[in-house]
Amino acid sequence: xxxxxxxxxxxxxxxxxxLDDIRQLGAQGVVTACHSIPTGEVWSEQAIAGxxxxxEEHGMEWSVVESVNIHNAIKYGLPERDAYIENxxxxxxxxxxxxxxxxxxxxxxxxxxxxxxLDYQLPNGASSLLYDPxxxxxxxxxxxxxxxxxxxxxxxxxxxxxxxxxxxSDIEKQAxxxxxxxxxxxxxxxxxxxxxxxxxxxxxxxxxxxxxxxLVYFLKTILPEAEKLGIHMAIHPDDPPFSVFGITRxxxxxxxxxxxxxxxxxxxxxxxxxxxxxGASPYNDLVKIIEDFGDRIHFIHLRNVQLNAMGKxxxxxxxxxxxxxxxVMEAFINEQLRRKGFGRTDAAIPLRPDHGHVLLDxxxxxxxxxxxxxxxxxxxxxxxxxxxxxxxxxxxxLD
Numbered sequence: 302x303x304x305x306x307x308x309x310x311x312x313x314x315x316x317x318x319x320l321d322d323i324r325q326l327g328a329q330g331v332v333t334a335c336h337s338i339p340t341g342e343v344w345s346e347q348a349i350a351g352x353x354x355x356x357e358e359h360g361m362e363w364s365v366v367e368s369v370n371i372h373n374a375i376k377y378g379l380p381e382r383d384a385y386i387e388n389x390x391x392x393x394x395x396x397x398x399x400x401x402x403x404x405x406x407x408x409x410x411x412x413x414x415x416x417x418x419l420d421y422q423l424p425n426g427a428s429s430l431l432y433d434p435x436x437x438x439x440x441x442x443x444x445x446x447x448x449x450x451x452x453x454x455x456x457x458x459x460x461x462x463x464x465x466x467x468x469x470s471d472i473e474k475q476a477x478x479x480x481x482x483x484x485x486x487x488x489x490x491x492x493x494x495x496x497x498x499x500x501x502x503x504x505x506x507x508x509x510x511x512x513x514x515x516l517v518y519f520l521k522t523i524l525p526e527a528e529k530l531g532i533h534m535a536i537h538p539d540d541p542p543f544s545v546f547g548i549t550r551x552x553x554x555x556x557x558x559x560x561x562x563x564x565x566x567x568x569x570x571x572x573x574x575x576x577x578x579x580g581a582s583p584y585n586d587l588v589k590i591i592e593d594f595g596d597r598i599h600f601i602h603l604r605n606v607q608l609n610a611m612g613k614x615x616x617x618x619x620x621x622x623x624x625x626x627x628x629v630m631e632a633f634i635n636e637q638l639r640r641k642g643f644g645r646t647d648a649a650i651p652l653r654p655d656h657g658h659v660l661l662d663x664x665x666x667x668x669x670x671x672x673x674x675x676x677x678x679x680x681x682x683x684x685x686x687x688x689x690x691x692x693x694x695x696x697x698x699l700d
Contacts, residue, residue, distance in 0.1 A: 303637070303648050303649040304649065304690060304694075305601065305633065305637075305649060305650055305651075305652040305690060306329050306330055306364060306649040306650065306651045306652060307327065307328055307329050307330070307652060307653075307683060307687065308328055308329065308330035308331060308332050308364045308365065308651045308652065308653045309323045309326065309328050309331060309332065309653055309654070309679060309683070310331075310332040310333065310367060310653055310674060311323060311331050311332065311333045312333070312336060312486065312671050312674065313333070313336060315489070315669075316489075316669060316670060316671050316674065317666050317669025317670045317675075317676070318670070318674065318676050320355065320356060320359040320361070321359065322676055323359075323361070324359050324360055324361060326680050326683065328361055329361060329362065329364070330361055330362045330363070330364030330365070330651060331356045331361050331362070331363055331364060332364060332365045332366075332367045332405075332651070332653055333352060333356075333363065333366070333367070334366055334367055334368055334369065334370075334486075335348045335349065335352065336486075336488070340370040340371075340372050341372035341374070341385045341388060342388060343388045343391045343392050343395070344369070344392040344395055344396070345395065346395045346398060346399070349395055349396060349398075349399050349401070350399060353399050353401070363399075363401055364403065364651045365403045365404075365405055365535075365600050365651050366396060366401060366403065366404045366405065367405040367486075367573075367600075368404075368405050368406045368407065368486070368537070369389065369392055369393070369396075369404055369406055370406070371385075371389070371406055371407075371408060371519070372385040372389075373410075373500065375389075375515065375519050376408060376410055376512070376515055376516075377410070377503060377504070377507060377515065378507075378511065378514070378515040378518070382515075382518075382519075383522075386519060386522050386523060389523060390522075390523055390526050393523065393526065393527060393530055393532050394526070394530060396532070397530035397531065397532055402530070402531050402532050402533055403532075403533050403535060403599050403600055403651065404532060404533070404534050404535060405535045405536075405537055405573045405600050406534065406535070406536060406537065407536060407537040407538075407539075407552070408512070408515075408516050408519075408536060408551060408552060409539050409540070409550075409552075410500075410504040410507065410512065410548055410549070411497075411500050411501060411504050411545075411546070411548055412481075412482075412492060412497075413486065413540070414540040414541075415432065415437070415481060415540070415541065415545050416430045416431060416432050416480055416481075416483070416672070417431055417432055417433045417436035417437060417440070417477060417480055417481060418430070418431035418433065418436070418476075418477075418480055419476075419479075419480045419483065419672045420659070420667075421615050423615075423658065425660075426660070427658040427659060427660035427678070428658060428659045428660075428664075428667075429615050429616045429617070429658050429659075430615065430616045430656065430672060430673055431613075431614070431615045431616075432541055432581070432613065432614050432615075433613050434458070434611065434612045434613060435458065435461050435462050435465050435611075435613075436462075436465060436477055437481070437545060437546070438454050438458050438459065438461075438462035439462040439463070439465050439466040439469075439477070440477055440478065440481055441453070441454075441546055442454075442459065442462055442463070442466070443462070443463070443466045444466075444474065444477070444478055445494075445497075445498070445501075447498075447501065447546070450546075450547075452547075453546070453547040478494075479491055482494065482497055483672055486671060489671075501546060501548070504548050505546075505547065505548065507549065508549060509549040509550075509551060512549055512551050513551050513560065516551060516561070516564075517564045517565075520534070520561075520564060520565050520570060521564075521565055524565050524567060524569055524570055527569045528567060528569050532569060533568070533569050533571055533599040534569060534570060534571060534599075535571050535572055535573040535598075535599040535600045536552055536561060536571075536572055536573065537552070537573040537575060537578070537602075538552050538553060538572075538573070538574075538575050538578040538579050539551070539552045539553045539578065540575070540577070540578040540581070541578065541581045541582070541614075542554065542578055542579055542581055542582045542585065543581075543582060543612075553579075553582065554582070554584070554585065555585065555586070555589065555590060555593075558572060558590065558594055559593075559594075562594060562597060568596065568597060570597065571597035571598060571599045572594055572597050572598050572599070572600075573598075573599070573600040573601070573602060574590070574591065574598045574600070574601050574602065575602040575604075575655060576602065576603050576604060576605065576624050576626070576629055576655075577602065577603075577604035577605065577606050577616065577624070577655055577656065578602075580605070580606050580622075580623060580624040581606050581608065581614055583608060583623070587624065587628070587629055587632075588628050588629065588632045591629065591632040591633060591636060592632060592635075592636075595632070595633075595636035595639065596636075596639070596640075598636070598650065599647075599650065599651075600650070600651050600652075601633065601650055601651065601652040601653070602652075602653060602655035603619060603626065603629065603630075603652060603653075603654060603655055603682075603686055604616060604619060604654065604655035604656045604682070605617045605618060605619050605620070605621065605622030605623070605624045605626060606622050606623055606624065607622045607623055608623045616656050616658075616673070618658070618681075618682075618685070619654060619681075619682040619685045619686055620685045620686075620689065626686070626689060627689060627693065630686070630689050630690055630693055631693050631697075633650065633652075634690070634693055634694060634697065634699070636650075637649075637650070652686070653683075654679045654680075654682035654683040654686060655673075655682075656673035656674065656678075656679070656682075657673065657674070657675045657676075657677070657678025657679035657680070657681065657682050658675065658678040658681070659675045659678060660675070660677055660678055660681075661677050662677065663675040663676055663677045663678065
């Protein structure tokens with residue numbers, strides 16, 4: 302039986318990791334996107350071919366697109382959304398012409414992901430990414446100074462946020478702001494505070510039902526074409542999987558995933574499974590999610606998080622944290638067996654080590670990497686995950 306397909310995310314030559322580096326790590330595939338094309342515009346065949354050819358010249362394949370980002374007009378249900386959806390469909394057509402058929406995307410309003418410290422120091426000297434709800438509240442209340450922000454938080458959180466904020470130096474306050482406004486993947490530029498404020502004000506008026514309706518509208522429009530093209534859409538969970546700044550979430554729980562699956566019952570309407578995003582909520586049963594939605598999981602991100610009782614978490618080593626990674630891996634091997642039993646040809650689900658610590662020589666070029674995407678830290682994660690997969694397969698007598 303085929304192993305899970307080993308891939309790495311690549312942001313291009315400006316982010317500290319080359320295709321030569323990735324090839325030396327034994328990758329079968331690369332996960333990337335046309336990062337230079339603004340969200341909402343069509344990816345030309347020429348742009349797609351240029352990236353694909355470069356990857357193939359290095360002996361690998363372009364396995365997954367991460368991401369064809371969705372314009373805010375679609376997420377927010379604005380009048381111009383149909384034009385952007387048509388652009389999206391044309392991009393899918395152009396990707397299909399080059400046999401690229403797995404598309405990771407997200408429907409997170411405001412920003413793609415949220416952390417409060419991009420250089421959290423671990424006891425062993427490596428650094429990681431951290432999410433602290435008290436720091437989020439401090440930013441919201443005392444840096445952003447959003448109207449009525451205090452209504453979102455419990456009184457104890459407001460008091461702790463004030464103490465935390467007062468304790469920060471000016472440099473630390475700026476680092477907190479930079480972490481939260483870190484931008485979108487593929488860009489080194491932080492989101493401008495003015496843009497963030499404008500989007501936050503707009504998104505704050507959108508209910509969960511409305512956001513769901515906007516997602517369903519998008520899916521019901523693009524999926525008939527995706528089915529014709531053989532494109533598999535794979536929505537990424539919210540990161541983190543709970544409300545931040547009081548903003549609604551629609552891809553955070555088992556019930557959310559069930560709603561998305563049921564709104565358009567097709568294998569082309571699927572999921573990116575992210576153990577770190579889903580695992581940041583203690584209420585998510587990751588194995589059950591794999592068991593119940595496994596036939597729709599087209600792409601796998603594996604990383605670990607260490608949670609505490611107050612909702613704070615940092616990104617831990619891939620095999621050591623609150624996520625029992627052995628259980629997750631075994632569940633995916635069982636999903637592969639199910640696929641083989643049904644005669645499916647996609648048992649080698651693309652997997653990438655999601656994020657990685659900054660350690661060893663990577664510390665010398667930390668500023669080059671997109672946060673979470675160091676080279677050695679991800680290589681260590683993939684080595685651990687590959688060993689875990691091989692060990693479980695041996696135990697199951699599959700090798």
